[in-house]
Amino acid sequence: xxxxxxxxxxxxxxxxxxxxxxxxxxxxxxxxxxxxxxxxxxxxxxxxxxxxxxxxxxxxxxxxxxxxxxxxxxxxxxxxxxxxxxxxxxxxxxxxxxxxxxxxxxxxxxxxxxxxxxxxxxxxxxxxxxxxxxxxxxxxxxxxxxxxxxxxxxxxxxxxxxxxxxxxxxxxxxxxxxxxxxxxxxxxxxxxxxxxxxxxxxxxxxxxxxxxxxxxxxxxxxxxxxxxxxxxxxxxxxxxxxxxxxxxxxxxxxxxxxxxxxxxxxxxxxxxxxxxxxxxxxxxxxxxxxxxxxxxxxxxxxxxxxxxxxxxxxxxxxxxxxxxxxxxxxxxxxxxxxxxxxxxxxxxxxxxxxxxxxxxxxxxxxxxxxxxxxxxxxxxxxxxxxxxxxxxxxxxxxxxxxxxxxxxxxxxxxxxxxxxxxxxxxxxxxxxxxxxxxxxxxxxxxxxxxxxxxxxxxxxxxxxxxxxxxxxxxxxxxxxxxxxxxxxxxxxxxxxxxx
Amino acid sequence: xxxxxxxxxxxxxxxxxxxxxxxxxxxxxxxxxxxxxxxxxxxxxxxxxxxxxxxxxxxxxxxxxxxxxxxxxxxxxxxxxxxxxxxxxxxxxxxxxxxxxxxxxxxxxxxxxxxxxxxxxxxxxxxxxxxxxxxxxxxxxxxxxxxxxxxxxxxxxxxxxxxxxxxxxxxxxxxxxxxxxxxxxxxxxxxxxxxxxxxxxxxxxxxxxxxxxxxxxxxxxxxxxxxxxxxxxxxxxxxxxxxxxxxxxxxxxxxxxxxxxxxxxxxxxxxxxxxxxxxxxxxxxxxxxxxxxxxxxxxxxxxxxxxxxxxxxxxxxxxxxxxxxxxx
Ligand SMILES: Nc1ncnc2c1ncn2[C@@H]1O[C@H](COP(=O)(O)OP(=O)(O)OP(=O)(O)O)[C@@H](O)[C@H]1O
Ligand SMILES: [Mg+2]
Numbered sequence: 001x002x003x004x005x006x007x008x009x010x011x012x013x014x015x016x017x018x019x020x021x022x023x024x025x026x027x028x029x030x031x032x033x034x035x036x037x038x039x040x041x042x043x044x045x046x047x048x049x050x051x052x053x054x055x056x057x058x059x060x061x062x063x064x065x066x067x068x069x070x071x072x073x074x075x076x077x078x079x080x081x082x083x084x085x086x087x088x089x090x091x092x093x094x095x096x097x098x099x100x101x102x103x104x105x106x107x108x109x110x111x112x113x114x115x116x117x118x119x120x121x122x123x124x125x126x127x128x129x130x131x132x133x134x135x136x137x138x139x140x141x142x143x144x145x146x147x148x149x150x151x152x153x154x155x156x157x158x159x160x161x162x163x164x165x166x167x168x169x170x171x172x173x174x175x176x177x178x179x180x181x182x183x184x185x186x187x188x189x190x191x192x193x194x195x196x197x198x199x200x201x202x203x204x205x206x207x208x209x210x211x212x213x214x215x216x217x218x219x220x221x222x223x224x225x226x227x228x229x230x231x232x233x234x235x236x237x238x239x240x241x242x243x244x245x246x247x248x249x250x251x252x253x254x255x256x257x258x259x260x261x262x263x264x265x266x267x268x269x270x271x272x273x274x275x276x277x278x279x280x281x282x283x284x285x286x287x288x289x290x291x292x293x294x295x296x297x298x299x300x301x302x303x304x305x306x307x308x309x310x311x312x313x314x315x316x317x318x319x320x321x322x323x324x325x326x327x328x329x330x331x332x333x334x335x336x337x338x339x340x341x342x343x344x345x346x347x348x349x350x351x352x353x354x355x356x357x358x359x360x361x362x363x364x365x366x367x368x369x370x371x372x373x374x375x376x377x378x379x380x381x382x383x384x385x386x387x388x389x390x391x392x393x394x395x396x397x398x399x400x401x402x403x404x405x406x407x408x409x410x411x412x413x414x415x416x417x418x419x420x421x422x423x424x425x426x427x428x429x430x431x432x433x434x435x436x437x438x439x440x441x442x443x444x445x446x447x448x449x450x451x452x453x454x455x456x457x458x459x460x461x462x463x464x465x466x467x468x469x470x471x472x473x474x475x476x477x478x479x480x481x482x483x484x485x486x487x488x489x490x491x492x493x494x495x496x497x498x499x
Numbered sequence: 500x501x502x503x504x505x506x507x508x509x510x511x512x513x514x515x516x517x518x519x520x521x522x523x524x525x526x527x528x529x530x531x532x533x534x535x536x537x538x539x540x541x542x543x544x545x546x547x548x549x550x551x552x553x554x555x556x557x558x559x560x561x562x563x564x565x566x567x568x569x570x571x572x573x574x575x576x577x578x579x580x581x582x583x584x585x586x587x588x589x590x591x592x593x594x595x596x597x598x599x600x601x602x603x604x605x606x607x608x609x610x611x612x613x614x615x616x617x618x619x620x621x622x623x624x625x626x627x628x629x630x631x632x633x634x635x636x637x638x639x640x641x642x643x644x645x646x647x648x649x650x651x652x653x654x655x656x657x658x659x660x661x662x663x664x665x666x667x668x669x670x671x672x673x674x675x676x677x678x679x680x681x682x683x684x685x686x687x688x689x690x691x692x693x694x695x696x697x698x699x700x701x702x703x704x705x706x707x708x709x710x711x712x713x714x715x716x717x718x719x720x721x722x723x724x725x726x727x728x729x730x731x732x733x734x735x736x737x738x739x740x741x742x743x744x745x746x747x748x749x750x751x752x753x754x755x756x757x758x759x760x761x762x763x764x765x766x767x768x769x770x771x772x773x774x775x776x777x778x779x780x781x782x783x784x785x786x787x788x789x790x791x792x793x794x795x796x797x798x799x800x801x802x803x804x805x806x807x808x809x810x811x812x813x814x815x816x817x818x819x820x821x822x823x824x825x826x827x
Contacts, residue, residue, distance in 0.1 A: 300715065324717040338715050341708035343775050352705055352716040355698045363696040406716065 001062060001078060001159040001191065002026040003048070008057035010043060012393070015385050017043050019215035020057075023193075027159060030182065030192040032202045032223070035212035036235055036425040037397025038383040041195050042084055044212075045162050049074040049081045072101070078159035082149045082166060084195075084396055084423070085336055090138025095120045097137045098152050123151040127181050141287060143174035150181060161185075162193040165396070167201060168423045171286045171451065179205050197397075197425050199228050211235055236427040243426070244458030245433050247440075251461075252276030254312065255445035256328070256414045258297065261306030266292045267469035270306070274414070276443040279436060281450060281460030281477070284489045289469040290449045291333055294416045298323045298330045310414070324353055329412030331403050333419045333449070339403040342392040346384060346402055347373045349391050353410040376405040381431060397424040404432065408439065415439065418449045433459055453482050467491045525820060526768050526784040533788060537795035544798055551677060557790035558679035559738045561783060563757060564764035565690045566734030568782045569727045571765050572694075573707040574774025575630035577728060579619060580735040580761060582641035584754035587612045588739035589649050592749035596656035601664035609736050615641060616732015620725030638758070645751050655748035669744025679741050686737070687783060690730075694779050703727065707774030763810075764789055767817045788813070 003025050010018040017040045025031040033041050046052045048059060050068030059066050061077065068074040071081060088097050099116045106112045120133045129147045137145060146166055153161045167175050182192060182205060194206055202209055203223060210220045211234040218234045254273045261270040267289040274280040282290045296303040299317040307314055310326050317323045323330070332338040341349055350373045351358065358365050358372070373387050380401045384394055391399055400423060407415060420436075421429045436446055436459065450456050456463055457477060464474045465488035472488045538545045563580050570577045591608030595601060615637070622633040659665060671678040694700040702723050705713035714720045738757075743749045768785030770777025792813060796806045 298715075319719075320715050321717045321719055330715065332715060337709075338711050341705055341712050341775065344704060344708050348701060348704065352701070352713065352718065355701050359698060363692065364698055364701065366696075 002060075003079070003160060003191075004058075004060040005044070005048060006058045006060070008044060008047060008059075009055045010040070010047060010052065011055055013385075017215055018047075018054075021212060021215070021217045022220075023210055023217060024220075025160060025191050025193050027189045027191045028186055029207045030186060030194050030205055032194045032196065032206035032209040033212065034196070034202065034209060034231060034235055036383075037401075037423075037428055038395035039212040039235075039425075040215050041212060042164055042395065045081060045164060045193065045195070049079060049162070075156050075158070078157060079162070080153035080156055080158035080160070081162040082146070082153065082164065084164040084168075086142075086145055086149060088137045088145060091136055094131060094133040094135060094137050094140070094148060098133075098148060098155065102156075119155065120151070123154050124148070126154060127151055128177070141174075142169040143171060143177075143286070146170065146174070146178065150178075154185075158190065160191045160193065162195075164195045165197065165423055166194075167196060167198065169286070175201070197423065197429075199231065199426070202231070203228070213237060232426055235425065243430065244455075245430070245437055247279070247437060247459070247461065249277050249279070249440055249461050251278050252443050255310065256297075256447075257309040257312075259307040259309070261293065261296065261303050261308070263292070263296060263301070263303040263305075266301075267296075267466075270471055272464050272471065272474060274445045274447055276413075276445050277440045278462065279440060279446045279448055279460045281448045281456040281463045282466060283450065283453070283456050283463050283485050284466035286451060288466040288489070290466050291418055292469075293466070294330065294418060294447065294449065298328060298416065324410065324412075327411065327413040328416065329353070329407035329410055329414070330416045331407055331418055331420055333422065335399055335403050340391045340399060343390055345388045345390060346377065346382070346394075347387045349402055350376055350406045350409055353406055372409060373405075376409050377402075380405050380408075380435065381428075397428055400424050401428065401432070404435070408435070412444065414445045414447070416447045416449075419451065420448060421450075421452070421455065429455075453485060456485065457482065465489050523769075526781050526788065526817075529767075529817070530784050530788050530791065533791050533795070537791060537798070541795065541798040544795060549794070549798075551680070553790050553794045554680045554683070555677040556794065557786050558677075558683035559742055560757065560760045560764060560789065561683050561786035562686050562734050562738045562741070563731075564761040564782045564786050565686055565779060566731035567758075567761040567765050568768075568770055568777065568779050569690075569694065569703055570630070570731050571762070571770050571772060572703050572774055572777055573724060573727055574710075574772075575623065575724075575727075576634065576762065576772075577616075577619065577731045578631065578634040578758045579615070579638040579641055580731060580738075581754035581757035582638045582645065583612055583615045583732050583735035584739035584742065584757060585645045585749075585751060586615070586641045586648070586739075587736040588743040588753055589645050589654055589749040589751065591740055592654040592659055592743050593648075595659035595662055595665055596654060598658050601662040605665070605668070605740055608740055609733060612736020612739070613729050613733040616729040616735070617725060619732065620728035623728065624721040624724040642755075649749070649751040651751055653748045653750050660747050665740075665744055667744075669741045669746075679745070682737070682741065686734070687779070691779050699723070699726070704775055707776075709775070760789060763814050767814060 005021065005023045008018050008021045021044055023033065023044065035041050043052065047054045050070045050073055068077065095116050098120050104112045104115050117133055124131050127147055127150060131140065131144060131148065137148065166178060170178065186192070196202060206223045208220060209223050209226065209231065211218045211231060213235060252275060255276050257273040259271050262268045270293050272280065284290050292301065295301045297308060299319045299322055308317060309315065315326055317326065336342065347369060351369050358369050370387065377384065377387055382401045382405065383398050391402055394402065404420065421432055424432060440446060448460060457480060460477045462474060463477055463480055463485060465472050465485055467489055468491065472491065475484065543549060567577055567580065587608045590611060591604050594604040594607060619634055619637055622628045623630050667678055669679060673681060694703065702713065702718045705716065705718055706720055706723055710720055739754065742753060764785035765782050766772065767788050768777065768781025770781055789810065792810055793806065796809065
């Protein structure tokens with residue numbers, strides 16, 4: 001099977017998103033699609049699978065002009081799309097999610113549950129995944145859900161599988177496993193369109209790569225013939241230099257100190273401090289409990305033991321409002337569910353934690369709010385038509401910047417960033433790093449949870465490693481290596497690093 | 500570093516966005532078309548006296564619907580407003596009949612409405628009851644309480660009907676305009692400011708858009724929720740006072756199914772039942788649409804049986820158009 005997209009154009013209202021994109025993929029190859037946040041990658045795929053109509057151009061399938069009426073139609077023709085944000089029904093079981101809209105029925109029109117269960121197991125085992133198909137899908141890790149998504153594609157006999165940032169939330173192991181599966185399927189003649197912001201992955205898995213910028217496809221390469229530098233240049237339109245800016249931190253007094261924080265069955269005896277101007281990274285495997293620790297500090301979830309001190313004073317935080325009052329900010333890892341109000345404007349989203357500071361004579365001061373949000377949007381170079389568009393209309397990476405803008409704007413002195421660059425392109429990553437530096441220069445203390453080891457090593461001053469709810473070590477970043485951090489993250493304790 | 504600002508200003512050429520226009524101005528356009536239509540069929544409609552009459556009829560539903568707008572914006576619903584109206588109306592009436600000063604009686608009546616609404620809020624915010632179920636239960640309880648309190652009989656009396664202030668609320672005129680219209684206008688103004696110009700309003704939208712995200716951003720979601728149901732109860736009580744004054748008596752079955760008209764006004768005005776989207780201006784228009792339909796069909800002599808069918812169809816059409824314009 002061969003899909004050719006020729007000169008595709010698309011505008012949302014007055015916002016021209018695609019202005020002539022060419023892209024080709026065929027059976028048995030992995031073709032990567034790269035580009036900055038908002039370049040139009042997801043939009044292009046939505047056009048291919050018929051979710052959006054195009055304004056111009058042509059789609060050829062095996063040489064025939066084709067137009068899919070929607071995702072289901074595309075699926076029937078062997079094209080399956082695994083979305084950037086998975087849309088599972090978390091309370092429903094794995095089987096029920098897999099067979100949603102494709103239920104197998106017996107002759108009375110009732111669902112044949114045994115058969116569905118059998119098939120679900122069959123396709124999952126093909127991927128080497130042992131998953132209890134009767135469990136609610138929400139109880140499984142994102143990596144597992146991804147696996148299920150692929151099994152679903154196999155079930156529909158997909159000949160081309162589109163993966164939109166599949167690894168954004170996967171652990172190293174899960175990524176290795178995913179690539180194993182992709183290689184296997186490739187041998188069986190399945191073609192892949194692979195969208196990712198992670199360079200290493202492109203070179204590991206893709207045969208070809210196409211770069212998009214500002215709505216046009218810039219270049220197509222054989223992966224083996226191109227350098228990382230060239231790809232970055234094509235994407236951003238200029239050289240960006242190093243991935244990570246230099247850090248010249250000046251530490252002040254201890255901003256936040258946590259002593260012996262515990263919550264039964266979640267995390268135990270967590271102690272650490274972070275100083276003004278410092279970036280303390282939290283590393284560890286997914287599910288190690290890093291997010292849970294931070295949620296507890298921020299007052300979303302409880303803890304049954306331990307102390308939290310701010311500027312040396314013990315504080316009792318029982319809710320996010322209290323945390324915000326103590327000038328703590330929290331960028332959650334899940335922007336769709338916890339970070340953004342998707343149907344609200346960028347302005348309303350950004351101003352929310354600071355709204356009480358914009359009252360004049362009892363009424364909100366819209367003029368000041370607009371200035372404030374426009375300044376932040378500019379500062380973070382958010383790609384949006386205006387501050388009045390809804391958050392839902394932004395690309396994934398730009399949504400992330402909006403969440404960041406909201407906490408930067410709230411004047412936090414301790415900023416907890418949970419996976420701050422997830423789904424963010426190289427150029428924007430660099431901007432976020434620069435911003436982190438700027439914040440620490442202004443004496444903000446930053447706690448950064450990140451599953452991206454190079455990022456942890458590149459951007460932090462100290463690294464706290466969490467394994468199964470416990471801190472197995474706090475190390476100085478200068479003396480840390482990928483290996484030493486991984487050892488701690490998998491439970492091995494290195495001599496002399498224990499704090 | 501070159502500053503690559505992507506936040507473009509709004510002075511770009513603006514092509515006409517039909518969908519946006521419909522979702523914003525649709526209800527107003529519908530109202531204008533309706534008014535033209537009714538006037539063509541029955542020229543008497545446009546007479547000032549009839550229009551004032553129409554506005555006065557609308558005022559009770561509008562006041563309730565303004566409060567309901569807040570509730571629906573949070574993704575909730577308040578089915579108990581009709582019962583709150585009846586109970587507070589009856590209590591206020593009995594206080595007046597027993598000779599209490601009108602000012603005090605009205606105050607107690609309003610306060611009681613607020614407390615009943617607050618009760619709904621506690622059940623929903625702290626009891627974590629689904630708004631539909633919680634207010635369905637309190638609707639029944641408050642209605643029952645009204646029957647117990649009134650013994651099933653209307654409350655009326657000379658002391659009540661001689662009270663100037665009380666009479667003024669529902670039957671009075673100011674500059675030739677019925678007082679309920681002024682009340683509606685003042686309430687609209689206050690709630691408009693509250694919704695669109697205060698932090699409370701912003702928090703209401705945030706709560707309806709994504710409760711968890713609002714909570715993490717520091718919104719006291721429970722307290723906001725409680726206040727919103729309190730407002731709704733307060734508005735129902737105010738409507739109850741106007742109605743009791745209009746009728747010069749408190750009926751135990753007053754306000755039955757008023758919640759439906761209020762919800763209809765909110766939805767006709769373009770507020771999404773899913774929460775987070777909508778405007779109080781829309782609710783005003785929605786209430787006027789319903790009022791114009793009622794008034795127009797009465798003028799045209801259409802039987803009340805058919806009126807119900809027409810009203811239902813109009814709501815359906817409005818919702819279908821709204822779905823069209825907000826999807827994709
Ligand atoms: N439904 C929509 N309505 C209006 N604008 C949209 C809509 N969907 C996408 N856009 C705009 O189209 C542009 C491209 O978005 P798209 O999601 O395709 O980017 P992307 O390349 O996938 O980015 P990312 O890497 O951040 O996921 C963005 O500027 C976005 O704001
Ligand atoms: Mg995307």
